[in-house]
Amino acid sequence: RMAEDVKEESVASNDESDRAASDGSLSNTMLTEGSCLLRRMEICVAEAEKRSGKNAVSMQETYTVYLVETRPMDAIAEGRNPPPDSLWRRYSEFELLRNYLIVTYPYIVVPPLPEKRAEFVWHKLSADNMDPDFVERRRIGLENFLLRVASHPVLSNNEMLYQFLTKEHGWKEMVYETGFQTKADSRLRALSATFRVRNYNSFSLLQRVADRLYAVYKVHGNYGRVFSEWSAIEKEMGDGLQSAGHHMDAYAASVDDILEEEEHYADQLKEYLSYAEALRAVCRKHELSQFELEMASQDLISKKQQREELATGIVHTFSLKGMTNKLFGQEAPEQREAKLNLLEELIAEGEETVKEKTAECDEHAEKAWADIVRFKDQKDKDLKEAFINYALMQISMCKKGIQVWSNAKECFLKM
Amino acid sequence: ITGHVFPPSAGMSVGAPRGLASSGQKLITEILHPLSAAEEPLSPGQDEPGLTNGTPVEISSAASASVLLSRLQLDCEPEANAHVTFGSGEPRDLFVTVDDPKKHVSTMETYITYRVSTKTTRIEFDLPEYSVRRRYQDFDWLRIKLEDSQPTHLVPPLPEKFVMKGVVDRFSEEFVDTRMKALDKFLKRVADHPVLSFNPHLNAFLTAKDLNKRQGLALLTKVGESVKNVAGGYKLRARPAEFSAMGEYLDTFSQKLGTIDRISQRILREQSEYLTELREYGAVYSTWAASEEQLQRPLEGVAGCVTTSCGALEDLSDNMSQDFLPVLREYVLYIESMKRVLRKRDQVQAEYEGRLEAAVLRKQEDRTPIPVEVEKCQDKVECFNADLKADWERWQRNKRQDFKQLLTGMADKNINYYEKSQAAWESLITLLQEKQTEDKTSETN
Numbered sequence: 001r002m003a004e005d006v007k008e009e010s011v012a013s014n015d016e017s018d019r020a021a022s023d024g025s026l027s028n029t030m031l032t033e034g035s036c037l038l039r040r041m042e043i044c045v046a047e048a049e050k051r052s053g054k055n056a057v058s059m060q061e062t063y064t065v066y067l068v069e070t071r072p073m074d075a076i077a078e079g080r081n082p083p084p085d086s087l088w089r090r091y092s093e094f095e096l097l098r099n100y101l102i103v104t105y106p107y108i109v110v111p112p113l114p115e116k117r118a119e120f121v122w123h124k125l126s127a128d129n130m131d132p133d134f135v136e137r138r139r140i141g142l143e144n145f146l147l148r149v150a151s152h153p154v155l156s157n158n159e160m161l162y163q164f165l166t167k168e169h170g171w172k173e174m175v176y177e178t179g180f181q182t183k184a185d186s187r188l189r190a191l192s193a194t195f196r197v198r199n200y201n202s203f204s205l206l207q208r209v210a211d212r213l214y215a216v217y218k219v220h221g222n223y224g225r226v227f228s229e230w231s232a233i234e235k236e237m238g239d240g241l242q243s244a245g246h247h248m249d250a251y252a253a254s255v256d257d258i259l260e261e262e263e264h265y266a267d268q269l270k271e272y273l274s275y276a277e278a279l280r281a282v283c284r285k286h287e288l289s290q291f292e293l294e295m296a297s298q299d300l301i302s303k304k305q306q307r308e309e310l311a312t313g314i315v316h317t318f319s320l321k322g323m324t325n326k327l328f329g330q331e332a333p334e335q336r337e338a339k340l341n342l343l344e345e346l347i348a349e350g351e352e353t354v355k356e357k358t359a360e361c362d363e364h365a366e367k368a369w370a371d372i373v374r375f376k377d378q379k380d381k382d383l384k385e386a387f388i389n390y391a392l393m394q395i396s397m398c399k400k401g402i403q404v405w406s407n408a409k410e411c412f413l414k415m
Numbered sequence: 416i417t418g419h420v421f422p423p424s425a426g427m428s429v430g431a432p433r434g435l436a437s438s439g440q441k442l443i444t445e446i447l448h449p450l451s452a453a454e455e456p457l458s459p460g461q462d463e464p465g466l467t468n469g470t471p472v473e474i475s476s477a478a479s480a481s482v483l484l485s486r487l488q489l490d491c492e493p494e495a496n497a498h499v500t501f502g503s504g505e506p507r508d509l510f511v512t513v514d515d516p517k518k519h520v521s522t523m524e525t526y527i528t529y530r531v532s533t534k535t536t537r538i539e540f541d542l543p544e545y546s547v548r549r550r551y552q553d554f555d556w557l558r559i560k561l562e563d564s565q566p567t568h569l570v571p572p573l574p575e576k577f578v579m580k581g582v583v584d585r586f587s588e589e590f591v592d593t594r595m596k597a598l599d600k601f602l603k604r605v606a607d608h609p610v611l612s613f614n615p616h617l618n619a620f621l622t623a624k625d626l627n628k629r630q631g632l633a634l635l636t637k638v639g640e641s642v643k644n645v646a647g648g649y650k651l652r653a654r655p656a657e658f659s660a661m662g663e664y665l666d667t668f669s670q671k672l673g674t675i676d677r678i679s680q681r682i683l684r685e686q687s688e689y690l691t692e693l694r695e696y697g698a699v700y701s702t703w704a705a706s707e708e709q710l711q712r713p714l715e716g717v718a719g720c721v722t723t724s725c726g727a728l729e730d731l732s733d734n735m736s737q738d739f740l741p742v743l744r745e746y747v748l749y750i751e752s753m754k755r756v757l758r759k760r761d762q763v764q765a766e767y768e769g770r771l772e773a774a775v776l777r778k779q780e781d782r783t784p785i786p787v788e789v790e791k792c793q794d795k796v797e798c799f800n801a802d803l804k805a806d807w808e809r810w811q812r813n814k815r816q817d818f819k820q821l822l823t824g825m826a827d828k829n830i831n832y833y834e835k836s837q838a839a840w841e842s843l844i845t846l847l848q849e850k851q852t853e854d855k856t857s858e859t860n
Contacts (some may be wrong), residue, residue, distance in 0.1 A: 211691035398837035
């Protein structure tokens with residue numbers, strides 16, 4: 001039932017349709033969550049602007065900032081239409097927020113950010129971060145990120161998230177003050193970098209397909225020109241040829257819209273690829289914890305064995321100590337006493353550690369599992385929608401193709 | 416034969432069908448009538464595996480020959496005749512088809528023969544139906560005979576004779592099929608022509624069991640030479656505007672067709688590369704599907720749609736290369752034929768003008784009357800012009816029909832491609848949306 005209520009409330013920049021809105025926002029599939037920030041607050045990334053300024057090393061740079069707007073849900077529900085609160089954020093600040101969340105909630109699959117650099121550009125000569133199409137796609141990706149985070153049962157309660165949305169100045173310092181960076185595992189970050197590189201190949205395929213399709217359509221434009229030239233020397237056939245030529249031009253031009261939509265689809269797939277990477281990070285983190293638990297357990301076992309050997313004088317395992325003891329005689333009883341006491345302390349500590357780590361592992365395993373299940377459900381829903389939209393897009397492309405060629409055929413019949 | 420354009424020896428070959436009969440040794444009068452007891456009647460259904468020196472049949476009795484000649488005399492009668500009997504939509508009485516390619520392997524060579532079937536009610540043919548096997552050489556022979564015996568008329572083109580071995584497989588299904596269609600079109604165009612269709616060489620081609628070409632070839636060289644001798648050495652003064660216009664039209668048209676050919680080839684290349692990438696793209700979805708649970712069916716569905724689209728695209732490309740391009744190229748050859756005829760016309764006119772000028776000068780000098788040959792030349796020119804104009808009109812009409820058909824065919828194939836693809840994606844939507852409602856109901860339960 002809560003899911004139904006949340007669904008009723010609209011979020012800015014959505015339309016009412018059942019499928020994902022054309023600008024890529026995923027709100028309809030996400031609002032089935034329970035109590036979360038998104039219920040209390042309407043969030044969107046409304047605009048993007050270019051700024052110039054001096055960076056950390058006092059060099060002039062140009063960068064883009066994005067306008068994050070929020071409005072309280074209750075005000076909207078009451079029918080008032082208050083102006084939104086807003087602040088400007090750079091991509092790097094979004095990145096900071098995400099890294100903070102990853103470290104703070106190691107067992108949660110944290111939603112992905114859009115590409116940092118314009119790596120995959122379609123039919124543009126240069127990969128330009130300032131390119132308006134890229135900026136627009138990024139805007140959509142950043143909005144999706146915020147909506148996903150704000151609708152997550154665990155992440156949405158985070159204070160730094162709330163501050164990100166409401167406190168323009170001093171937010172970065174606040175985040176650094178939490179000291180989250182000390183907890184960050186450098187190994188995990190290195191792993192995520194290699195993941196990106198590996199999957200470039202899948203997307204270059206998507207791009208190659210798009211490039212080829214582009215070429216096929218555009219070459220047809222040449223028919224337009226030659227039909228026009230040919231029509232000049234014909235009497236009865238002239239008009240038909242000329243008109244058909246116009247349709248060939250239209251056909252060639254239609255590919256631009258088609259590719260724009262395909263690009264959007266590619267973005268959705270990419271988003272889930274990144275999302276899957278976040279999932280992998282959670283699994284790896286869990287493996288790491290398990291590994292640490294095993295180490296702690298092993299350590300405890302070996303200490304207990306040492307205690308036994310000291311206490312009984314019987315050496316069960318081969319050790320240099322044991323051998324030297326045999327060869328050169330054992331130590332004095334006081335030394336042995338001291339050693340035993342130390343061992344007892346260490347064992348006691350070790351047992352505590354193992355208990356803690358076990359509890360930690362179990363708890364986190366449970367949390368992670370719950371979030372993984374949530375993520376998988378989300379993914380299945382989102383991707384199915386994406387495929388439906390992709391299929392609709394293909395159908396639309398086919399219909400346009402049929403239309404153009406039917407028009408051309410009519411002209412040919414009139415020749 | 417007066418008032419005719421034919422050079423003498425060609426006229427001879429027309430009047431001596433004996434040279435075209437199968438055995439070549441018998442006199443016309445000795446060739447048995449097909450309905451006499453000793454003959455076995457032919458039927459189109461019979462397929463001989465090879466060319467046999469079978470029973471000599473058909474070809475004209477002396478009576479038929481004279482009918483042919485009188486028919487040919489009507490050549491120079493104005494267009495009226497031609498239009499009346501062979502305008503589009505008029506009842507035709509000669510139907511030909513080329514089909515059923517078969518490979519023949521002998522010690523000397525390997526080649527393909529095609530079945531040539533004829534149905535006719537014309538009296539120039541002794542039987543209502545014929546079925547013979549012919550190879551490309553035979554078609555080429557026919558074309559040469561037609562061009563030489565009817566130089567004022569436009570003979571349709573044949574597909575290219577020589578193909579680069581190693582580059583093109585002469586025995587591949589595609590090549591043979593494309594060639595066969597072109598041969599069929601050639602023969603149909605000849606059969607539709609009001610003058611060419613009555614040519615005895617065509618008759619022989621359609622009916623003789625075994626074309627004896629050696630005599631024909633000997634005649635060929637003679638004919639070729641005589642044409643050159645007659646027309647050589649004269650320069651044209653003033654070409655009538657309408658023929659100049661024809662020449663210009665042909666040049667431009669040929670150029671445009673060449674451009675269209677290049678564009679089409681480019682499209683084929685791009686489509687082929689697109690197809691390669693698309694196949695790989697579809698495979699990725701299949702691979703992905705294997706690692707998913709809920710998404711497995713949707714992903715396999717997407718992969719399936721991509722595969723269907725690939726198949727449809729392949730069909731489209733095949734059609735372009737096998738049906739569209741060959742016809743385009745054939746028209747370029749047709750244009751070359753037409754240009755040749757225009758040039759011949761120019762030569763004939765030049766000869767007349769040259770002779771006339773010489774004769775006029777002589778008359779001024781010594782009052783020698785203008786010789787009859789000069790008047791005959793004038794007749795030649797006028798006949799040629801008339802024939803050419805008539806052929807031109809027909810050619811233009813046919814061209815319009817042919818291109819209408821060709822281009823609407825291209826449009827249809829493209830429409831088919833999109834229809835197939837659309838159908839596949841639409842069925843996927845149904846599948847996916849069913850799944851969605853399934854999932855929703857299982858959630859609320």
